[in-house]
Amino acid sequence: MEQTISVSVNGRPYERSVEPRLLLSDFLRHDIGLSGTHVGCEHGVCGACTVLVDSAAVRSCLMFAVQANGREVTTVEGLDGGQEDLHPIQHGFWEKHGLQCGFCTPGILMTLVPFLEENPDPSEAEIREILSGNICRCTGYQKIVEAVQLSAILLQEKPG
Amino acid sequence: MSTRQFGQPIKRNEDPRLLTGRALFTDDVQLAGMLHVAFLRSDLAHARIRSIDVDGARQSPGVAAVYTADDLGDYWQPGPLLVPPLPVEQIEFYQRTQVPLAKEKVCHAGEAVAMVVAESRYLAEDALDGIFVDYEPLDAVVDLGSALAEDAPLVHDDLGHNINARVTQAKGNWVQAEADADLIIRRRFSYDRGTAAAMENRGIVANWEEKSQHLTIWDTTQAPIAIRNGLAAMLGLSEHQVRVIAPFIGGGFGPKIMMFYPEEVLLAWATMQLGRPLKWIEDREENFYATTQERGQVHDARIALKEDGTVLGVKDVFLHDAGAYAPYGLTVPVSSQCTLLGPYVVPNYHSEFTSVFTNKPIVTPYRGAGRQHGVFVMERLLDIAAKELAIDPIEIRRKNYIQPEQFPYANDIVFQDFTQLIYDSGNYEPALDRALDLVGYEAFVREEQPKRRAAGERVGIGVVSYVEGTGIGPYEGARVTVESSGKISVATGIGTQGQGHYTSFAQVIADQIGVKVSDIHIVTGDTDLFYWGAGTFASRGAVVAGNAMHAAASKVREKILKVAGEKLEAAEEDLELIEGRVQVKGVPQTSISLGQLAVGANPMRGGVKPGTEPGLEATEYFGPERGATASGVHAVILRVDPDTFNLEIEKYVVVHDCGKVINPLILDGQIQGGVAQGIGNAFYEQLHFDENGALLNASLMDYLLPTALDVPNIVSDHVVTPSPLNPLGVKGAGEAGAIPVGALFAQAIDSAFGDIGLEVREIPLSPNRLFELVTEASAREMV
Ligand code: FES
Ligand code: FES
Numbered sequence: 001m002e003q004t005i006s007v008s009v010n011g012r013p014y015e016r017s018v019e020p021r022l023l024l025s026d027f028l029r030h031d032i033g034l035s036g037t038h039v040g041c042e043h044g045v046c047g048a049c050t051v052l053v054d055s056a057a058v059r060s061c062l063m064f065a066v067q068a069n070g071r072e073v074t075t076v077e078g079l080d081g082g083q084e085d086l087h088p089i090q091h092g093f094w095e096k097h098g099l100q101c102g103f104c105t106p107g108i109l110m111t112l113v114p115f116l117e118e119n120p121d122p123s124e125a126e127i128r129e130i131l132s133g134n135i136c137r138c139t140g141y142q143k144i145v146e147a148v149q150l151s152a153i154l155l156q157e158k159p160g
Numbered sequence: 161m162s163t164r165q166f167g168q169p170i171k172r173n174e175d176p177r178l179l180t181g182r183a184l185f186t187d188d189v190q191l192a193g194m195l196h197v198a199f200l201r202s203d204l205a206h207a208r209i210r211s212i213d214v215d216g217a218r219q220s221p222g223v224a225a226v227y228t229a230d231d232l233g234d235y236w237q238p239g240p241l242l243v244p245p246l247p248v249e250q251i252e253f254y255q256r257t258q259v260p261l262a263k264e265k266v267c268h269a270g271e272a273v274a275m276v277v278a279e280s281r282y283l284a285e286d287a288l289d290g291i292f293v294d295y296e297p298l299d300a301v302v303d304l305g306s307a308l309a310e311d312a313p314l315v316h317d318d319l320g321h322n323i324n325a326r327v328t329q330a331k332g333n334w335v336q337a338e339a340d341a342d343l344i345i346r347r348r349f350s351y352d353r354g355t356a357a358a359m360e361n362r363g364i365v366a367n368w369e370e371k372s373q374h375l376t377i378w379d380t381t382q383a384p385i386a387i388r389n390g391l392a393a394m395l396g397l398s399e400h401q402v403r404v405i406a407p408f409i410g411g412g413f414g415p416k417i418m419m420f421y422p423e424e425v426l427l428a429w430a431t432m433q434l435g436r437p438l439k440w441i442e443d444r445e446e447n448f449y450a451t452t453q454e455r456g457q458v459h460d461a462r463i464a465l466k467e468d469g470t471v472l473g474v475k476d477v478f479l480h481d482a483g484a485y486a487p488y489g490l491t492v493p494v495s496s497q498c499t500l501l502g503p504y505v506v507p508n509y510h511s512e513f514t515s516v517f518t519n520k521p522i523v524t525p526y527r528g529a530g531r532q533h534g535v536f537v538m539e540r541l542l543d544i545a546a547k548e549l550a551i552d553p554i555e556i557r558r559k560n561y562i563q564p565e566q567f568p569y570a571n572d573i574v575f576q577d578f579t580q581l582i583y584d585s586g587n588y589e590p591a592l593d594r595a596l597d598l599v600g601y602e603a604f605v606r607e608e609q610p611k612r613r614a615a616g617e618r619v620g621i622g623v624v625s626y627v628e629g630t631g632i633g634p635y636e637g638a639r640v641t642v643e644s645s646g647k648i649s650v651a652t653g654i655g656t657q658g659q660g661h662y663t664s665f666a667q668v669i670a671d672q673i674g675v676k677v678s679d680i681h682i683v684t685g686d687t688d689l690f691y692w693g694a695g696t697f698a699s700r701g702a703v704v705a706g707n708a709m710h711a712a713a714s715k716v717r718e719k720i721l722k723v724a725g726e727k728l729e730a731a732e733e734d735l736e737l738i739e740g741r742v743q744v745k746g747v748p749q750t751s752i753s754l755g756q757l758a759v760g761a762n763p764m765r766g767g768v769k770p771g772t773e774p775g776l777e778a779t780e781y782f783g784p785e786r787g788a789t790a791s792g793v794h795a796v797i798l799r800v801d802p803d804t805f806n807l808e809i810e811k812y813v814v815v816h817d818c819g820k821v822i823n824p825l826i827l828d829g830q831i832q833g834g835v836a837q838g839i840g841n842a843f844y845e846q847l848h849f850d851e852n853g854a855l856l857n858a859s860l861m862d863y864l865l866p867t868a869l870d871v872p873n874i875v876s877d878h879v880v881t882p883s884p885l886n887p888l889g890v891k892g893a894g895e896a897g898a899i900p901v902g903a904l905f906a907q908a909i910d911s912a913f914g915d916i917g918l919e920v921r922e923i924p925l926s927p928n929r930l931f932e933l934v935t936e937a938s939a940r941e942m943v
Contacts, residue, residue: 019282029187029188030190033190034181035181035185035187035188035190036180036182037181038185038410039187040410041444041860042443042444043444043859043860043861045860045861046359046444046860048359075181076179076180076181077180077181077182080179080180086176090176090179090180094175094176094179095171097171097172097826097828097829099175099178099179099658100411100659100660100829100830100833101358101359101360101408101409101410101411101657101658102174102178102179102183102408102410102658103358103359103360103410103411103658104359104410105178109179127868128868128869129868129869131868132867132868132869134868135867136359137357137359137411137413137836137865138359138658138829139829139832139833139836140829140832140833140834140836140871140874140897141867141871142832142871142874143828143829145868145873
């Protein structure tokens with residue numbers, strides 16, 4: 001009953017045979033070893049599993065791997081050029097202490113990529129609105145909001 | 161580095177790994193040949209198990225093993241009692257701890273009944289459908305009040321009652337206080353359950369290597385050393401055969417302490433049976449049942465006062481919900497008992513509690529660990545008394561504060577760490593004044609509130625005080641090593657769950673050794689790299705491990721100066737440590753790098769002087785005499801929507817005193833995160849159990865965690881009263897944000913509905929519940 005899918009993840013092609021019920025989050029984490037995408041609820045609420053599919057932020061726990069067939073997926077591992085060469089949004093989070101345990105962080109970063117592309121100069125209310133789909137249990141969000149504000153500035157200086 | 165790193169808002173060493181998805185969390189561990197585990201959990205809260213049929217599961221595709229309690233043989237034992245009962249005279253204590261798999265009876269919904277091991281988690285879960293358990297449902301003990309009724313069902317039949325413990329602690333003479341009082345206030349307060357809901361659920365990977373006879377465990381635990389010692393003993397292994405690694409942990413908040421959760425105990429055993437690595441990762445639904453929870457208490461409290469608002473005494477009798485088992489002793493109710501006294505002089509105190517077993521998930525400390533309840537009761541009593549005596553609520557607090565010259569202040573009862581409850585230091589009024597200032601108290605109460613009220617708005621203000629016992633013993637240790645590269649490596653036994661220890665500890669060390677914070681590499685939570693320690697709990701990491709870091713780094717500094725003095729032919733007092741080098745003061749040309757010194761301190765040939773220790777390394781331990789008492793004031797202005805009864809927080813102020821601050825950035829983060837959890841606890845989060853003990857909202861869709869739209873920006877400031885109990889002068893800060901929020905919301909909501917005499921006596925609230933309370937109060941007002 002397995003199906004063969006080909007997916008591009010972070011620009012690299014993968015061809016794998018998978019069960020139709022395999023979640024995209026499990027495919028990314030376990031089948032191809034990109035464990036930077038986290039799973040906090042598996043029911044679409046926490047946003048930790050957010051990745052980009054064809055440039056749109058989606059919850060990879062609400063999608064089957066087979067649905068990603070023929071599409072382009074970007075995960076947190078595809079955001080930077082290595083630990084030495086962080087994406088501007090990653091810089092924003094580092095500077096402003098926008099993470100504590102860091103478990104929610106990959107999903108938040110991936111949520112922000114398309115958001116900041118479309119809203120290069122967001123208001124605090126807009127930032128809080130977009131963040132409301134991602135739960136962070138550690139930070140109380142204040143420093144995440146500050147991190148997003150700084151990220152927006154950094155992105156304008158040096159687009160990711 | 162001539163500038164001091166201690167006290168600087170330095171960004172964190174650990175972040176690049178976390179930000180790029182390259183940090184190792186437990187579920188990221190992948191081992192060749194690994195099998196996956198799923199548990200069959202009881203849907204019923206209380207039932208006798210007549211039989212379990214696992215044949216279907218054994219035949220299910222990809223299944224390697226299925227275990228029930230009977231398959232465990234002698235390994236089936238109730239878990240250890242993690243914290244012994246309090247050493248006080250008036251105590252009764254009945255120990256019942258959790259079992260690996262339920263045997264004759266299930267005692268709470270979600271209790272594990274069978275364990276399936278299969279080639280994938282999907283296949284393991286498929287196989288659960290092939291297990292048939294024949295249950296005889298029993299009446300459940302759910303409500304705290306009825307747990308002690310004559311005819312109550314018994315959670316543990318052999319006990320004959322549902323009492324886990326009864327403890328009385330007292331100081332002074334309450335009876336006299338009552339007799340002398342001008343006013344006695346008497347009320348019942350209740351505080352219901354919530355869950356820590358760390359974003360990362362629990363997880364364990366266990367790998368027994370037959371050839372090396374070695375067991376490695378990756379575990380989402382806050383106390384890896386305790387887990388290693390316990391598992392080694394249970395499995396009959398030497399501690400050297402067991403390595404427990406607590407890698408990056410996605411939030412701890414208490415429930416990830418050394419619980420010896422059934423899953424921890426079972427995976428360690430089963431990997432030895434099967435000779436293959438095993439992984440179990442809790443899913444969110446399991447987390448609502450299988451991870452411990454906190455907070456059910458009902459207090460019957462009285463306060464005795466003089467007409468001028470002077471507190472003469474408090475009497476508090478309360479019930480504490482322990483859940484189905486009580487492995488963590490009495491830490492939570494004892495913290496409630498002790499924290500109630502707060503920053504106030506309470507000359508006479510009588511507190512007695514009964515901890516009861518219920519058919520609900522296990523209760524152990526969750527951020528605050530019972531302190532919330534104590535603060536809620538005391539602050540509410542003061543609010544109600546102030547109203548009754550027509551005294552300003554701020555003034556009644558000010559009047560009863562312990563004064564700076566009264567420290568150390570002895571409360572004559574025993575704290576959860578078994579030492580006398582003595583506050584080391586404190587200075588409460590400056591924090592209060594600062595908070596009033598920041599929240600704009602006078603202007604709000606005199607002008608804004610009356611004006612807005614007249615315009616029909618429901619706006620209220622709250623200001624509450626609290627103390628927090630932090631940084632308790634017994635001890636932690638640290639080993640600091642200068643490597644040949646000149647970089648510093650450091651190991652300690654505690655685990656870390658997002659508190660920034662990799663950075664704050666490095667700051668403490670950097671000041672001693674004169675290197676960059678980013679050149680200090682800290683390993684926490686790997687028992688092979690540091691043998692001794694207790695764990696991360698009770699806001700103690702920065703205090704206890706931080707001071708061990710300081711001690712070890714000071715020792716290394718001495719060693720560096722000694723060998724450098726010999727090499728550079730200079731007196732030690734003429735040397736300074738700067739940017740990874742030792743130089744003669746003011747003569748940078750005469751210097752040597754730490755790397756060169758480290759190489760020299762580990763000679764490969766030739767002789768050394770007798771007594772020479774190799775390397776630039778030191779291991780030191782720190783154990784405080786007793787905990788350090790942090791304190792603070794929270795203030796809020798909030799508006800209640802007249803239609804939805806939702807809250808809008810207009811201003812939130814925290815003024816906190818946790819002694820000297822290692823890293824203000826990290827401290828602010830701890831406070832803000834704590835307040836967010838406090839807000840959740842006060843107004844959004846509540847676990848709803850039905851009368852059969854079934855949990856009705858076991859998902860993040862139904863259990864509402866605060867989002868970025870619910871948590872306001874917090875204005876914070878600090879007052880610094882150093883702790884005299886440790887060389888760094890620090891106090892813990894991990895729980896302060898969360899502790900007073902319930903009391904604060906209650907006061908502010910009362911203030912918004914002052915005209916109808918609303919008196920909030922319970923937490924959590926919700927828009928629904930608030931609507932009910934307001935409706936009741938209005939009806940009373942009309943009569
Ligand atoms: S794991 Fe996908 S939304 Fe929570
Ligand atoms: S940083 Fe821990 S959940 Fe967000």
